[in-house]
Amino acid sequence: MKRYLFRIIKSKIISVILTLIVILSTIPFLLVLYFIIKNGISVINWEFLTSLPKPVGEPGGGILNAIVGTAMLVIMALILSVPFGILVGVYLAERSEGRIAFFSRLVSEILQGVPSIVIGIIAYLWVVKPMGHFSALSGGVALGIMMLPLVIKSTEEILKLIPREIKEASLALGVPYYRTILKVIIPAGLSGILTGILTGVARIAGETAPLLFTAFGNPFLNFDILKPISAMPLLIFTYAVSPYEEWWAKAWGASCILVLFVLSLNIITRLLSRR
Amino acid sequence: MANQFIKKLGLSKDTLFNLILTISAVLLIILGVGFFLSLFNASLVSLKKFGLSFFAKAEWDPVQEEFGALPFIYGTLLTSFIALAISLPFSIAISIVLGEYFQKGFFAEVLRYLTELIAGVPSVVLGFWGLFFLVPIVREVEMKFEIPPYGVGILTASLILAFMILPYSGSIGKDAMRLVPNELKEAAYALGATRWEMIKKVMLPYARSGITAGIILSLGRALGETMAVTMVIGNYHGIPENIFSPGNTIASVIANEFTEATGEVYLSSLMYLGLTLFIITTVVNLIGRFILKKLQH
Numbered sequence A: 001m002k003r004y005l006f007r008i009i010k011s012k013i014i015s016v017i018l019t020l021i022v023i024l025s026t027i028p029f030l031l032v033l034y035f036i037i038k039n040g041i042s043v044i045n046w047e048f049l050t051s052l053p054k055p056v057g058e059p060g061g062g063i064l065n066a067i068v069g070t071a072m073l074v075i076m077a078l079i080l081s082v083p084f085g086i087l088v089g090v091y092l093a094e095r096s097e098g099r100i101a102f103f104s105r106l107v108s109e110i111l112q113g114v115p116s117i118v119i120g121i122i123a124y125l126w127v128v129k130p131m132g133h134f135s136a137l138s139g140g141v142a143l144g145i146m147m148l149p150l151v152i153k154s155t156e157e158i159l160k161l162i163p164r165e166i167k168e169a170s171l172a173l174g175v176p177y178y179r180t181i182l183k184v185i186i187p188a189g190l191s192g193i194l195t196g197i198l199t200g201v202a203r204i205a206g207e208t209a210p211l212l213f214t215a216f217g218n219p220f221l222n223f224d225i226l227k228p229i230s231a232m233p234l235l236i237f238t239y240a241v242s243p244y245e246e247w248w249a250k251a252w253g254a255s256c257i258l259v260l261f262v263l264s265l266n267i268i269t270r271l272l273s274r275r
Numbered sequence B: 001m002a003n004q005f006i007k008k009l010g011l012s013k014d015t016l017f018n019l020i021l022t023i024s025a026v027l028l029i030i031l032g033v034g035f036f037l038s039l040f041n042a043s044l045v046s047l048k049k050f051g052l053s054f055f056a057k058a059e060w061d062p063v064q065e066e067f068g069a070l071p072f073i074y075g076t077l078l079t080s081f082i083a084l085a086i087s088l089p090f091s092i093a094i095s096i097v098l099g100e101y102f103q104k105g106f107f108a109e110v111l112r113y114l115t116e117l118i119a120g121v122p123s124v125v126l127g128f129w130g131l132f133f134l135v136p137i138v139r140e141v142e143m144k145f146e147i148p149p150y151g152v153g154i155l156t157a158s159l160i161l162a163f164m165i166l167p168y169s170g171s172i173g174k175d176a177m178r179l180v181p182n183e184l185k186e187a188a189y190a191l192g193a194t195r196w197e198m199i200k201k202v203m204l205p206y207a208r209s210g211i212t213a214g215i216i217l218s219l220g221r222a223l224g225e226t227m228a229v230t231m232v233i234g235n236y237h238g239i240p241e242n243i244f245s246p247g248n249t250i251a252s253v254i255a256n257e258f259t260e261a262t263g264e265v266y267l268s269s270l271m272y273l274g275l276t277l278f279i280i281t282t283v284v285n286l287i288g289r290f291i292l293k294k295l296q297h
Helices: A002-040 A046-050 A064-094 A099-113 A116-131 A136-161 A164-172 A177-188 A190-205 A232-240 A245-274 B002-009 B013-055 B070-101 B106-120 B123-144 B154-178 B182-190 B195-224 B227-232 B250-260 B264-296
Strands: none
Touching: A002 A245, A002 B070, A002 B106, A002 B123, A002 B154, A002 B195, A046 A064, A064 A099, A064 A136, A064 A177, A064 A190, A064 A232, A064 B013, A099 A136, A099 B013, A099 B195, A099 B264, A116 A136, A116 B013, A116 B195, A116 B250, A116 B264, A136 A190, A136 B013, A164 A177, A177 A190, A177 B013, A190 A245, A232 A245, A232 B123, A232 B227, A245 B106, A245 B123, B013 B264, B070 B106, B070 B154, B070 B195, B070 B250, B070 B264, B106 B154, B123 B154, B123 B227, B154 B195, B154 B227, B182 B195, B195 B264, B227 B250, B250 B264
16 A cells, blocks of 8 residues: 555656756746847837947947848748749649659758758859849748748648548539639638748748858848848847947847747747637 | 630640649759759869868868868767757656646646747847857856866857757657557556556657657757857867867858858868758758658558
8 A cells, every 4th residue: 555655656746847847948948038028128119120220339220221131031032932832732732642742742851951051052052153242032042942841831731631522512513623722722721821831931030040141131221132131130140249238239139029029920820720 | 815825735724733733843853953963063172172081081271271071070969969968858858748747728838838939039049148148157167167168169059959959859759649549548547557657658668759750850950050059159170179168060160151261162161061961961850750750650
């Protein structure tokens, strides 16, 4: 009897210890969040969001160039990856067997695991080198390649979940195959595809490595996709490793905005996908 | 216009649609092959000059144009495996707690959110935080043990990496634990096992390959992680003597030197490093995914 009691108590104690370890593992995350908000929130004001950086020593200035840059890069990545990714995803969901499906799925899986810095090298080789200079376009290409596997995978997975009866009903009513896919199947899976796209945006918005030698950074406002452009993560990196205290403060402010943006995107996708 | 063109070709819209789908899938394959070939082609100058001795040489000298990747490969493997060792107990605890103790309910949701949101914090922000929070702490520790107090180095990078890969191994491990059939768990209870005994003797062995796959996939992440590591590893070109020494990983060298690289051999050697990293991470990832796929069948 005593022996049995001992085993039960041991089981309980272990469960408490394990739960404590899990809680402990979330502490660094809370620390990061606390640090960023504490140091960042006081920097953020209207001027910070709407003006360009000023030289070191001059008070004021903001990060408008980086905000515009990140927005442009994300839009370019979306244009490059979403239509293409959905088409490939539809192909994989419709013809999951076969050699073409096997190899494109393999490429998509490999791309998903490729370190972002290597994707940066590819964008450098494919866009920067032929053009002869850094550009926003090359950054968009790099981020687009990063997003592609996420769009493909979420499209394929959600379309496979849609009941066959829906598709068959549409075909039985005499709707051509292409219209069935475009007007019935894809709308039915739209929320899943959107979730994939939002996850992708959350991932690429904070990416720095592939932009180092593609978008490169730019202290001025730029809307030309053929010229170098700044981005939030690039600005944080440049400011963080600089020796100036006022730039550190700016980097905390930018980190705060970026983290809140990315985290709220993540939370929105979680809420969307739970439905 | 378009309609007439299609009619002239004698294609129905369905055939055309199928054609577009197939072309997209084939384009993706071409993209993948092109990816590898471009990287390989760009590495060719360095590949021809150094061959496989690139991986055995410890010097990295742009002036003499002598390049060897040994210190960086060593740094990459060292930081990744230390990170794996640090995160292992935590990731197994997450698998057990979220896969068995708390499967539903408010507490489970909060814990899951917290452990998974870490994956959303941009790597550059973690590196920045590491620079201002972790580095001073490591420096204090080093002063106590009378080691040169750099603060930055292999250990600091490994700590941040461990923290970054935790959500991946944790969430895959958790899924694997939840796949354990209820019949097996109930059988263990019926035989008189306590909850912990059931977890240890039934769930962990059953979920072992899933947990392993999660660990392998998180290793793939750690090997290629760039920004956070670049900011706290110290960027030292020699072979690190101990875990407190500054070092460099393949990814951090590329990030630091790519835009400054002058000369064909120098740039090509950086590409060669990129090719190496690409091959290592791809192999590691495909092994992890292969294990996961075998589980699902």
